[in-house]
Amino acid sequence: MLERPWESFRKKKLIQIFTDKNKIVDIGGGLRIDATKNNRDKKEHVWLEPYMEKVDYVVLDKSPDYNPDLVGDIRDLPFEDNSVEAIICIAVLEHVEEPQKAVREMYRVLKPGGYCFIYAPFLFYYHPMKGYYKYFYRFTRDGYEYMTKDFSHVEIQNVRGSLATVMNLFPFLSKRTGWFDYLDKIFGKQTSNQTSGYDVFCIK
Numbered sequence: 363m364l365e366r367p368w369e370s371f372r373k374k375k376l377i378q379i380f381t382d383k384n385k386i387v388d389i390g391g392g393l394r395i396d397a398t399k400n401n402r403d404k405k406e407h408v409w410l411e412p413y414m415e416k417v418d419y420v421v422l423d424k425s426p427d428y429n430p431d432l433v434g435d436i437r438d439l440p441f442e443d444n445s446v447e448a449i450i451c452i453a454v455l456e457h458v459e460e461p462q463k464a465v466r467e468m469y470r471v472l473k474p475g476g477y478c479f480i481y482a483p484f485l486f487y488y489h490p491m492k493g494y495y496k497y498f499y500r501f502t503r504d505g506y507e508y509m510t511k512d513f514s515h516v517e518i519q520n521v522r523g524s525l526a527t528v529m530n531l532f533p534f535l536s537k538r539t540g541w542f543d544y545l546d547k548i549f550g551k552q553t554s555n556q557t558s559g560y561d562v563f564c565i566k
Contacts (some may be wrong), residue, residue, distance in 0.1 A: 366543055367552055368561060371410075372481075375563045376450075380413035383447040389436050389468075391421040391428060392452025399429055420477035425494055425553070437463040440465070442469040448477040455482040457495040465509045467510040472566040480506075485527050503555055505519050506562050515565040520557035523547070527558045 376393075379386060391399050393415065394406045423430035434440040436451070437460055449468050455461040456471075461482075469477050482499040482501050490497040501509075503518055510516045522530060523546025526539035546552045 367522040385418045386448045388450045391456040452481045478564040480562040513564040517563045520562045522558040523551035524554040524556040
């Protein structure tokens with residue numbers, strides 16, 4: 363099976379979070395481990411289920427319709443300063459009116475040494491959800507470096523090479539880019555900044 367660097371990066375960092383930290387806040391429920399607490403069926407990251415038994419995992423969302431554990435806005439998180447051990451924020455920032463404020467809030471509530479895992483798209487198809495959220499922004503590596511500049515440690519991993527990214531722009535081909543992932547590896551395009559998005563791991 364073709365090794366995709368972004369998949370290895372995400373798995374490694376999520377295992378680190380669920381191993382090192384006890385209280386984890388998933389903003390938007392992006393892990394999609396529990397289908398009763400987010401806006402999609404249980405499809406991704408199911409391999410994390412054994413780790414969940416050992417931590418206090420809560421989902422926060424601004425919409426009560428998704429049945430989150432906590433209702434709150436990422437721009438004004440309902441936590442004290444330096445009180446949260448880890449935050450996961452997958453596919454949320456592109457739907458937030460003020461993403462820089464959101465990142466500052468995540469930094470504020472994290473304990474010193476706390477972890478933050480973020481994903482948001484760069485070259486990606488338009489995907490709002492009518493009645494719930496719009497689609498405001500896309501993010502480059504430069505944008506992530508700026509928004510996360512206050513963290514003591516930041517790692518940024520692109521998600522998809524340039525050829526697979528082009529194919530992924532079509533919703534009906536999303537997650538069906540295997541041959542193009544292989545071509546990206548052959549032609550040295552896996553590390554291209556012409557990418558679908560970025561996974562970012564930060565330590566406060």
